[in-house]
Amino acid sequence: MGQGNTVRILDGNTFVVCEDTGDIEATPSEPTGLFSIDTRFLSTWVLSVNGERLNSLSYDDLQYFESRFFLVPGMATHYVDAKLSIIRERVVGGSFREQLTILNHDEKAVDLEVRMDAASDFADLFQVKDEILNKKGEIYTEVEADKLRLGYRRGNFRRETIISSSVSARYDSRGFAYTIHLEPNQQWEATIDVQTRAVGPGDRDLRMGLRAHGGERLALQHDLEQWIADAPKVNSEHGRVASTYRRSLIDLAALRFSPLSLGGATLPAAGLPWFMTMFGRDSILTCLQTLPFTPQLSKTTLRILASLQGSRFDDFRDEDPGRILHEMRYGETAAFEEQPHSPYYGSVDATPLFVVLLDEYERWTGDVALVKELEQESRAALRWIDSYADLIGNGYIWYERRNTETGLENQCWKDSWDSISYSDGTLPPFPRATCEVQGYAYDAKVRGARMAREFWGDPEFAAQLEREAAELKERFNRDWWVADGGYYALALDPDGRQCDVLSSNIGHLLWSGIVLPERAEQIAQHLVGPRLFSGWGVRTLAEGETRYNPIGYHNGTIWPFDNSFIAWGLRRYGFGEEAATIANGILDAATYFDGRLPEAFGGYPRELTKFPVEYPTACSPQAWSTGTPLLLLRTMLGLEPHEGHLAVEPRLPVGMGRIEVLDIPGRWGRVDAFARGRLDLHSLAD
Known part of the structure; x- marks a missing residue:
């Protein structure tokens, strides 16, 4: 069981600091986000169901590279009446991967609008630490049929966050959403991939060749087991x-x-x-x-x-x-x-x-x-x-x-x-x-x-x-x-x-x-x-x-x-x-x-x-x-x-x-x- 209201998971070059709901809402006083190579690639990552923010029942620090968040809609006083369970399982490796599971405990079917607000300020880690965000380049967003691309460019310096989903989603400039129907005792799952890119001259990703496992949990687990065994x-x-x-x-x-x-x-x-x-x-x-x-x-x-x-x-x-x-x-x-x-x-x-x-x-x-x-x-x-x-x-x-x-x-x-x-x-x-x-x-x-x-x-x-x-x-x-x-x-x-x-x-x-x-x-x-x-x-x-x-x-x-x-x-x-x-x-x-x-x-x-x-x-x-x-x-x-x-x-x-x-x-x-x-x-x- 984790402690407090800040969760940290990491794998060498990449780490996430978030709230105990799994949400990321970066502010000068709350330096949360998805970070890699001294850049914040996600400054907003907020999940809602039917327009309602979620509350944390608990979270588990499974390994240094993964966490699991158990959530319900509504305020704390309504937990006993919750008819939905939402589970966020997150793995940080060569990329950021989140599996979203929603379970319907009601006796009747439900229709849900599930949304993830996503954004990046591409802040330099020094800017985050000093609480001074002075971007001199251009932040851009590209909405595509199967992905959302967030980017920042300043001369030859370019950083990108590319978001895609295993389940068809509707992408817009502020994030993406799903419309789902759940029968009684039915569950719905989606896997969301967040790829980070550090682009140099010639459109080459500078992060190629790093120790990375593509966010695959089994590969990360095997690596840890081998490390301990040695x-x-x-x-x-x-x-x-x-x-x-x-x-x-x-x-x-x-x-x-x-x-x-x-x-x-x-x-x-x-x-x-x-x-x-x-x-x-x-x-x-x-x-x-x-x-x-x-x-x-x-x-x-x-x-x-x-x-x-x-x-x-x-x-x-x-x-x-x-x-x-x-x-x-x-x-x-x-x-x-x-x-x-x-x-x-x-x-x-x-x-x-x-x-x-x-x-x-x-x-x-x-x-x-x-x-x-x-x-x-x-x-x-x-x-x-x-x-x-x-x-x-x-x-x-x-x-x-x-x-x-x-x-x-x-x-x-x-x-x-x-x-x-x-x-x-x-x-x-x-x-x-x-x-x-x-x-x-x-x-x-x-x-x-x-x-x-x-x-x-x-x-x-x-x-x-x-x-x-x-x-x-x-x-x-x-x-x-x-x-x-x-x-x-x-x-x-x-x-x-x-x-x-x-x-x-x-x-x-x-x-x-x-x-x-x-x-x-x-x-x-x-x-x-x-x-x-x-x-x-x-x-x-x-x-x-x-x-x-x-x-x-x-x-x-x-x-x-x-x-x-x-x-x-x-x-x-x-x-x-x-x-x-x-x-x-x-x-x-x-x-x-x-x-x-x-x-x-x-x-x-x-x-x-x-x-x-x-x-x-x-x-x-x-x-x-x-x-x-x-x-x-x-x-x-x-x-x-x-x-x-x-x-x-x-x-x-x-x-x-x-x-x-x-x-x-x-x-x-x-x-x-x-x-x-x-x-x-x-x-x-x-």
Whole structure:
């Protein structure tokens, strides 16, 4: 049974946001519609019977790609007397398909006028998000005997929605209708197909070749079953772990996105509804989270990002040679360069993370061929770190947008306008350097050295990278350490002044390995201490900081993905208990969201709320939140590649019980891992 009055179904490149009746009535405050490749292809889709709108009895979320709506005419007080049942079954795949069934429960025959109002504003997703609809082209409607064609054209940019029915319908400029006669206990059915087209030069559909199933439910179901069958199996005494894992696996399948013109290969889209597209940082981090479970995503992600790696200097797109893209869009505003996402390169961390993922992928899978295939792209990424990212010339990665109109100000993962501050709450000038990115650069150099020595046949380059990594580690631990606080600063300003707030970013430093061993315990204690750890998870900004706000986007909320990497970092430095504490909090929180962790939730203390408070505009599902339970499983079981084998060193939270992960894929073939947590003796005593 679905919850609330908004229904979302999706399949990679296409998704629908509608009311619990199945209707779509887009308004600035209700961003519903049928969306694909950053365009809204349906903004109105309203069903009526005899001129009367319908009311929802219930809806079922059957799978991520299908829903079923049970409706009756009349107001809620008339449900008991309803003589008609209307069922809408909807599947979203390569197209949008809706089966409409009407059942007559009356003792006498009925004549019905069934109508579907249909329209499209062809709004760009950025226009929907910003609630600004400024169309500069022409919207047109073509009524044909067997179909209705809605379209939009602006120069060579053309988008079309083509509507047809399995049962003869009367089409007009506002939709289509049926006149039907039903005897007692008789039912009527019609299947409505909605095809979306992105037309380029030569009348060619740009969406050809994408992973698509023509809206066929059986093909989509088979694809999902195969996806689940290929992944490891997770069983646990504590039901939340297995159920959350399965929910994550299904959502990850739903978020597989096929970039245009790249042969149908898939990578994780960032999240629904605003970020159903390719992102550098989001896709890479999601792949790192899910590598032990779905390694094929990492391979395609690396190849796709490598194929679009920056090759020139372009201020509009913040592009440099070797830089990995931040975001790719296919809508009207990108096509006409009203915003730079075609693609946009304004990410300061995707480039070192690209090298990190490639090395981690090889360590896990043994796929040396891909490491050799992407050697030049990896070298270009490593070159970017020193040649183009060091804007100050002091050996750190800095960022400052060159596109001052539409580029991102903050190009780290905490990309909201006020996420980087001094302890007094003021914001630093640009350029800025955030701490976790220096850790990523260190990690990229260490991993790049391994690949250069073992696979690229270049020991001199390997030695150079190792020297640079060691120098970076020494310099970083000198310049970023907040001595009177016992933690690392969030960022430096161009004068070298520390943004000396306590933040979750310090956990990423553990993951990257840049933290000095003698300082690791202080960092670990901060991460599970009362200022950062709420009981549900680690806050993005510590309680007591000037800008702290438990529902501030990056200033006090809890981001599940952030916590998964923090826990992984704690395990790297030997803090298994602390990692288990964080894993336990996040997995507990997941149960309140039916196993689907949102993008972020409130940083209120656990003893205050008793349940996690969802951030009001959080994406759900969201890729790196979907990947969070998978990385936490890896962390709790201590799964790490070691000398060609899989090492297992469990540290489960108290009371977790037995967990088994079966058929873990890797260079070792497929192996199983088992773990048992300690009993909660206090709970047993109670």
